[in-house]
Amino acid sequence: MGNYAHPETLVTTDWVAQHASDARVRIAEVDVDTKAYDEGHVPGALGWAWNSQLCDTVRRDILSPSQFEELMAASGISPDTTVVIYGDNNNWFAAWALWQMKVYGHKDVRLMNGGRKKWLSEGRELSTAAPKIARTTYKASAPDLSIRAFLSQVQSAQAKSAAALVDVRSPQEFSGEILAPPGLPETCQRGGHIPGARSIPWGKACNDDGTFKSYDELKALYAGEGVDGTKPVIAYCRIGERSSHSWYVLKYLLGYGNVANYDGSWTEWGNLVGAPVERGAAASAGGRG
Amino acid sequence: MKEMKAEEYQERKVDVGEWHVNLTSYRLDKEFHCKADNVSPGAALARTTGATREEAEANAIARAEELLSRAKRRAAEA
Numbered sequence: 001m002g003n004y005a006h007p008e009t010l011v012t013t014d015w016v017a018q019h020a021s022d023a024r025v026r027i028a029e030v031d032v033d034t035k036a037y038d039e040g041h042v043p044g045a046l047g048w049a050w051n052s053q054l055c056d057t058v059r060r061d062i063l064s065p066s067q068f069e070e071l072m073a074a075s076g077i078s079p080d081t082t083v084v085i086y087g088d089n090n091n092w093f094a095a096w097a098l099w100q101m102k103v104y105g106h107k108d109v110r111l112m113n114g115g116r117k118k119w120l121s122e123g124r125e126l127s128t129a130a131p132k133i134a135r136t137t138y139k140a141s142a143p144d145l146s147i148r149a150f151l152s153q154v155q156s157a158q159a160k161s162a163a164a165l166v167d168v169r170s171p172q173e174f175s176g177e178i179l180a181p182p183g184l185p186e187t188c189q190r191g192g193h194i195p196g197a198r199s200i201p202w203g204k205a206c207n208d209d210g211t212f213k214s215y216d217e218l219k220a221l222y223a224g225e226g227v228d229g230t231k232p233v234i235a236y237c238r239i240g241e242r243s244s245h246s247w248y249v250l251k252y253l254l255g256y257g258n259v260a261n262y263d264g265s266w267t268e269w270g271n272l273v274g275a276p277v278e279r280g281a282a283a284s285a286g287g288r289g
Numbered sequence: 290m291k292e293m294k295a296e297e298y299q300e301r302k303v304d305v306g307e308w309h310v311n312l313t314s315y316r317l318d319k320e321f322h323c324k325a326d327n328v329s330p331g332a333a334l335a336r337t338t339g340a341t342r343e344e345a346e347a348n349a350i351a352r353a354e355e356l357l358s359r360a361k362r363r364a365a366e367a
Contacts, residue, residue: 010346032333033324033336035311035336036324036336039317039322039336040293040317041293042297074327088324088333089326089331089333091333094330104323117313119296120295120298120315121298121315123294123295123298124294124295125293125294126292126293126294126295126317127292140301154344170329170330171329172329172362172365173330175365175367176363176364177362177363177364177365178360178361178362178363179361179363180360181327181330181331181332182308182332182356182357182358182359182360183308183327183334183356183357183359184328184332184356186361189364191365192365201329201330203329203330203331236350240329250341279365280365281365
């Protein structure tokens with residue numbers, strides 16, 4: 001996997017094809033479009049629905065420790081299981097799932113490079129059968145909140161310019177021209193971005209086939225916007241899944257030490273009374289004070 | 290239970306109103322499937338099927354048109 005900082009967190013479609021029936025490996029598909037799994041998935045893969053199984057469905061939050069433990073147990077996952085996650089939209093919600101597994105300390109969790117798109121485009125085997133799962137017991141680690149940014153931390157970082165804020169949404173969302181991706185419900189009251197944030201859309205980290213760009217390309221992409229790992233980094237988007245993707249790139253492919261995902265993201269910030277908001281297109285990194 | 294492969298995989302971009310849409314289509318068994326997403330940022334708009342690629346794509350475009358007609362642009366000046 002090139003010269004990524006943590007190549008052990010990424011596997012190829014070939015690797016998955018070879019290991020999908022390995023008892024020590026569990027494959028999980030997580031899609032934006034939760035109907036995609038039923039259409040056909042990697043044989044042996046189970047499906048997790050981001051909107052019902054990877055969040056608290058009552059309050060807005062990620063899974064609680066007990067909810068996470070239940071999901072892992074019901075999925076046949078033990079703390080020493082190698083978990084490989086993939087999904088549509090170049091792994092948007094697969095990265096969201098990986099991020100939550102890292103919050104709860106799962107050691108060996110990886111993304112399938114290129115996600116569902118690459119698996120389909122390569123004409124690989126698909127199955128409509130749900131796997132038979134033998135339940136396990138799972139004990140989560142104490143949450144690692146160093147990789148999760150809460151509102152107060154983002155407000156403090158923004159006020160003190162103490163972190164590089166990376167807005168990974170589309171340029172039109174960043175500027176305030178649109179409040180949500182075209183076609184999706186508008187879930188905020190105001191458009192724009194957190195003052196001082198740099199616009200680095202998530203998709204710039206990917207090749208056309210859905211795989212990640214090379215280490216050198218990624219390094220140049222972020223460094224070109226002044227995000228070089230010398231300062232803590234906080235990534236955000238609209239609801240936290242696209243920023244999980246960029247968080248993964250920054251944390252595991254580039255190896256930056258201090259990277260957090262602000263999962264409250266724009267649906268939190270853009271609805272706050274009195275929060276500072278900046279509008280307009282991104283300025284070049286060199287043109288900012 | 291069905292084992293199959295995506296065949297005749299194809300991606301193409303079309304304009305729906307003032308928005309760019311990516312259409313991904315392929316055949317699974319005897320049915321064509323189509324997924325429409327907006328090119329930037331790539332959010333899923335529709336997943337449809339049809340007896341032919343053209344039918345699946347037409348269904349996806351119709352659904353995308355319906356959703357995208359609700360998208361509003363605003364003044365984005367600072």
